Amino acid sequence: MKIKNIIFDFGGVLMDWNPRYFFKDYFNDDEKMEYFLENVAQSEWNEEQDRGRSLSEGTEIQVKKFPEWEKEIRAYYDNWTIMLKSDIPQNVEVLRKLKQTDYQLFGLTNWSAETFPYALENYDFFQIFDGKIVVSGVEKLIKPDPKIWHVLLTRFNIQANESVFIDDNQKNIEMAQSLGFITIHVLPETNLEQELVGLGISI
Missing domain, CATH: 1.10.150 (DNA polymerase; domain 1)
Structure with a gap:
């Protein structure tokens, strides 16, 4: 796929x-x-x-x-x-590179509906998602509840088996795998670009 x-x-x-x-x-x-x-x-x-x-x-x-x-x-x-100290520059750099490709980019975040607008206003890279972001506090659902992934899949009409899901939380990664997503578990030492290239994604 x-x-x-x-x-x-x-x-x-x-x-x-x-x-x-x-x-x-x-x-x-x-x-x-x-x-x-x-x-x-x-x-x-x-x-x-x-x-x-x-x-x-x-x-x-x-x-x-x-x-x-x-x-x-x-x-x-x-x-x-x-x-909210800062962005994580090496991973934001990967996101900016992906913007130049044909891949569709989405956000799926556990974040309060009241505090997320601050991040949105203060970090320009969120604009790359072009509004294709599912925020737990807005949906009243939180990862690893599978329902929040279903919100993303249904709202944007995408398939789990055609999608890479990137998260730093092991429980979220395990749930996403069980739903059919390809996953990347981000740890402090993870080279995100290398991981994506390893999945055949050209950046």
């Missing part, structure tokens, strides 16, 4: 986001920071905002649960833009 489509996850693939970029200086105490991120503002909590829960509701829920951490919890989304 000929590859026609290339689908990018954003965080960890094209964008370098990590709450530690803000909280490292905020706490100035790595042990306390890690405790907070593992037990209070843990990724499962943040994922609910990515699934469509409002930032304010998510914040109030956690403040009620952990009143002694109220100041830190409220600081989380107030300083979200600091956590």
